[in-house]
Structures are given as structure tokens and as C-alpha cells.
Amino acid sequence: MNYRRNILSLLLTCLALQMTSCVTTGSNQALNKTIDQMIPEGGHKQALKGALEATRDWTPEEEHQLGQDMSAILLGASPLVANSEAQQYVNHVGMWLALQTEQPQIPWRFGIIDTPNINAFAAPGGYIFITRGLFLNLSSEAELAGVLGHEISHVLKKHHIQVIKKRGAGDVVFGLLKAKAEKSAQVDMTAINNLTRNLYSAGLDKADEYEADRMGVVLAARAGYSAFGLPAVLQMYAAAPQDASFTLLFATHPAPNDRLNALDQLMSDRFNDLNAGLTKFTRLETMQRKLSYQAPQKPTKNSGSKTKK
Numbered sequence: 001m002n003y004r005r006n007i008l009s010l011l012l013t014c015l016a017l018q019m020t021s022c023v024t025t026g027s028n029q030a031l032n033k034t035i036d037q038m039i040p041e042g043g044h045k046q047a048l049k050g051a052l053e054a055t056r057d058w059t060p061e062e063e064h065q066l067g068q069d070m071s072a073i074l075l076g077a078s079p080l081v082a083n084s085e086a087q088q089y090v091n092h093v094g095m096w097l098a099l100q101t102e103q104p105q106i107p108w109r110f111g112i113i114d115t116p117n118i119n120a121f122a123a124p125g126g127y128i129f130i131t132r133g134l135f136l137n138l139s140s141e142a143e144l145a146g147v148l149g150h151e152i153s154h155v156l157k158k159h160h161i162q163v164i165k166k167r168g169a170g171d172v173v174f175g176l177l178k179a180k181a182e183k184s185a186q187v188d189m190t191a192i193n194n195l196t197r198n199l200y201s202a203g204l205d206k207a208d209e210y211e212a213d214r215m216g217v218v219l220a221a222r223a224g225y226s227a228f229g230l231p232a233v234l235q236m237y238a239a240a241p242q243d244a245s246f247t248l249l250f251a252t253h254p255a256p257n258d259r260l261n262a263l264d265q266l267m268s269d270r271f272n273d274l275n276a277g278l279t280k281f282t283r284l285e286t287m288q289r290k291l292s293y294q295a296p297q298k299p300t301k302n303s304g305s306k307t308k309k
């Protein structure tokens, strides 16, 4: 009887820890020890330890493995644009931004994916994608830097992994990653497949989007770009017709005007000195021309409102 009650209380503790995401390595070790002392060898013990382990901070290798799997699924739906110069260009801008972060050592990878939809995505471990539709609608390299800075921030703040844990899929995903790393015979990737599709169709938490906006603006400015690149992109979203190419973006992000208002409070006067032109326009334009043979219909933009203030 005691044994059953102990299992129940341990499960509740694990669950509570998972929900509040407050697990530290120390408390994980303590709980592991308790599991060892209280529960005999067997299936329950392994299941409990597995669930507990998934709540700890994932290692960079585990994050990278998950990001690789998720990116493969994203690229299965929309492959990379077949233009190495444009891909190199986006990597060049992205790497420069990544160098300004506290984690330049992450194996960052940037790419343009071949879809007319307007969007950008990140996956854990440093994978960043911008769609051809969004790339072709940018008006300056500062805007590209703002978009990439936003996505880089999702990776730095581990927003995807937090959402996976918060939505209760942490132990399943973690178990699969572990099985894969240990080269267990047959790993069924259906769970990761479903999770990836759900994650990108439901989006991250709204608070995470606002945080990525704030960090993206600072990162672009730190890299020497106008801080008003990202706001200019949000203005383009706000002014765009509500057509199908924006459906997923609008379904997974706060309204562009709400994002602009939130940034406005942060930026008010702080970045005025940095609003010295949206830099390196021609380089972006050259790359856009290379892809323009497959350009989708451009949504009408409010071209007079490129910069705030």
C-alpha cells in the first residue's frame, strides 16, 4: 500500500515540477535518489526516471537533435529555395547577427524555404528559416535582420522546448531523442512528426512572440542595423491584405498592431540615433532579383511608412 502511495506522490511531485518548469539539476538529483530508494527495479521506476529526466534542461546536443528532426519535417513540406547565392546571403546576415549574441557557438543555420507564404520559423539548436514570400517582400537588409533577430531570439530563449514541456509532450519527445541517440533498433518518429506539425500550426506562446520582438530589435541594432527594420516588417503585415499567404502567420502570432504597440513602448526614444537609414538595400535587392522569376504577387504595402518616427 505504502509503495503505491509513494509512487503516486512521486508522480504528483514530478507533474508539479514539470508544470512549473522550476526543476533544477539539484532537485532532479534529489528526486532520482528518492526514486532509487523507494521503488524496486522495474517498469515503473524507469518510466518515472524518464519523465523526471525530461524536465531537466536539455543539453545543446539534445536541442540540436530535436531541431534537426523538426527542420527535416519543415523542409519536407517546403524545401530550400534552389539558389545558393541567396542562401549564402541569408546565412551571412544571420551569422553576423548570431555573433552578437551570448551564444555564437551554436551551429546556426539559416535558409530561405520555397513557399509563397509570408512567414519565418525557428527550430531548437539554431535552425532559422524565412519563406521566399517574406524574403521577396522585404524592403531592406535591416528588415531581414529584424526578422532573423526575432527567430534567433526564439532559439536563445528555448521557446520551443518550453512550449513542448508546458504542453505535456516533453517526456515523449525526450524519450524518442534518447532512443535515437542510443541507436535503439526502431524509433517511431510519428510522435515528433505530429508534435512538429502541431507546434508550427498552433504557434508558440504569445508572450514568447513579444519577447522575441524585443530581443530581435536589440540584436539588429547591436549588429549595426537600424532598429526599425522589424517594426517596418510589422507595418507591412498590418497594411497587407488578409490573403491566404498570411493565414498561418496571423493565426500563430499576436496582431501586428499589438506587436507594434508593444515595441513602441520599448523603443520610444531609445533607438532614434540608430534610425539612420535602412542599410545595404542593394545587396538585398540583388538577391531578390535572383529569386524574382518565381515571385508571388506582392501584397500592396504602405510604402510611406517604412520607418517609425
Ligand SMILES: [Zn+2]
Binding pocket: 150, 151, 154, 209, 212
Ligand atoms: Zn516568433
